[in-house]
Amino acid sequence: MSEKSLAEEVFEIVREHHAFRSCSLNLIASENITSREVRRLLTCDMGHRYAVGFLYERMYRGCEYIDKLEELTHFLARKLFRVEHVNTLPVSGTVANIVAIGAFTRPGDTMMGLSVMDGGHSSFREVSRYHGVSMVPIPFNAEEYNIDVDQTRKMIAKVMPKMVMLGASELLFPQPVKEISETASNVGATVVYDAAHVLGLVAGGCFQDPLREGAEVVTGSTHKTFFGPQGGIILCKRQHGENIDRVALSMINNHHINRVAALAYTLAEFLAFGQEYSRMVVSNAQALAESLYNNGINVICADKGFTRSHQVIFRVEEGTALEVSKSLEKANIITSMTPLPTDKSEAMASGIRLGVQEVTRLGMGRDEMSLIGSLIARVVKSPDSTSDVKEEVKDLVGRFRSIHYTFSDNEPAYEWD
Ligand SMILES: Cc1ncc(COP(=O)(O)O)c(C=O)c1O
Structure with missing residues (x-):
């Protein structure tokens, strides 16, 4: 392969990444998406x-x-x-x-x-x-x-x-x-x-x-x-x-x-929109936690209202957190594992940590959180449902294509090049 085609391959890989991410639901608690500016x-x-x-x-x-x-x-x-x-x-x-x-x-x-x-x-x-x-x-x-x-x-x-x-x-x-x-x-x-x-x-x-x-x-x-x-x-x-x-x-x-x-x-951007955005983030996290819980998922801290931040954590009860995060990924739902205080070691983590800040920035609200909770629960309970859920995920993210809480309207979210 020539140097030029290897260089072009870099673009190809990045384009594929964008295509994948633009039809996925990102619930990694440590990431977000920036405005076009x-x-x-x-x-x-x-x-x-x-x-x-x-x-x-x-x-x-x-x-x-x-x-x-x-x-x-x-x-x-x-x-x-x-x-x-x-x-x-x-x-x-x-x-x-x-x-x-x-x-x-x-x-x-x-x-x-x-x-x-x-x-x-x-x-x-x-x-x-x-x-x-x-x-x-x-x-x-x-x-x-x-x-x-x-x-x-x-x-x-x-x-x-x-x-x-x-x-x-x-x-x-x-x-x-x-x-x-x-x-x-x-x-x-x-x-x-x-x-x-x-x-x-x-x-x-x-x-x-x-x-x-x-x-x-x-x-x-x-x-x-x-x-x-x-x-x-x-x-x-x-x-x-x-x-x-x-x-x-x-x-x-x-x-x-x-x-x-x-x-x-x-x-x-934060001086202008930060209050409204962060209120929505916390409200969305609580809505997602409630939906998961109502769909039979063991969300931690139910007795304390689940969360007051952007994070929601649930305990995996069947199989391992690694397996569940991989099944969710097959359904285009991107999450990460986390150890819980009662786990034996970091390697034996039984928690899945979710964050709603990126989907909030895309303009999603409590109704979408309720849907996401039910989609996650379906994958957790029956990993065979991943391909059906994946289609529903694509449909959902297809309706939220732009960045909110910034100075201009209709800023495309994941488009590149
Ligand atoms: C509490 C805490 N501190 C520091 C970091 C590291 O931040 P960064 O990835 O920006 O280096 C993280 C990463 O997630 C974190 O959770």
Whole structure:
């Protein structure tokens, strides 16, 4: 095969991906879809450039408009999140966590965070390990599906961590930020809240407001419930700004400035539409959970109203979560597995985690959630139904072809090239 045909094959593969995704129902809780303008900005010349150094104090020349852009981005983020300081260097949520752990701990220190089995992200465990910091798991109450406040307070007093990392990858309910922050401040620990998943809901005022509840720093991904480009962000009180900026700059030489342009546009979209969107996300998640439950699926936390975020989690009762996620994929319903606190190990995960933020951005509402719940239940109960369900999925997504909660109407969702 010639180099040219190999190069053309790249386009072919991407076209096939688009064709597949445009007739699938994406319920991965950590993804979303961007507006056409955000996608345009991702291809701009700034994606070819460096801007090493602090704002207006660059080591490279040629950054006049990049400085203007970053100043505008920080202004928009400060306004949206009502925060004193912003850092947009992290190219992902994991990188934002690396910076926060680097800023508030030294090798030999102790930090606390949820274990992966209880919904914590692997970056808490892995980054602390590489940084020579021991991570003590935050005690979790599996029945409440939330942090065990009393046990956590005792543990903080005992291990005297330098940092407590709140937030999680499986996050159905607001966490007790206020209670944990009070105890953490008694031992001089900095509370960081990882809002990777719920950043869009925090921005829209629909989940919890960690900075006003006691957290001093928030890290996040800008592409999950926050429907921006893939990337990371750090929000913090003024007194931590210099430390965060210094550590971020020492670690991140290349921060993908086209991403910053796309992020700035999304911040403006959120200022205009974020409240309406995030209210709809939470309402849709609750509607999907109810539908699944009414169709006989073991949705967790039924006694607590299932969820207050974008996520819905159900326990697989027959077969494995891996098998069920594969059957759903055959019906063009894209989901992911997740370990539940009572599972024996991460490898033996029995949960399926769903997120409704992308389908909400396509304009779906509670009626569609009710239909999706019944389609999922049919596949879970009888995997033979996948081909029938697939046709219904195609029909459903065929009716929702454009991006909502943005400045122009009828923006095509998955079309490309
Ligand atoms: C709680 C949490 N933190 C951090 C991350 C990592 O974010 P990213 O994929 O942007 O690196 C994730 C990823 O899903 C997450 O769930």
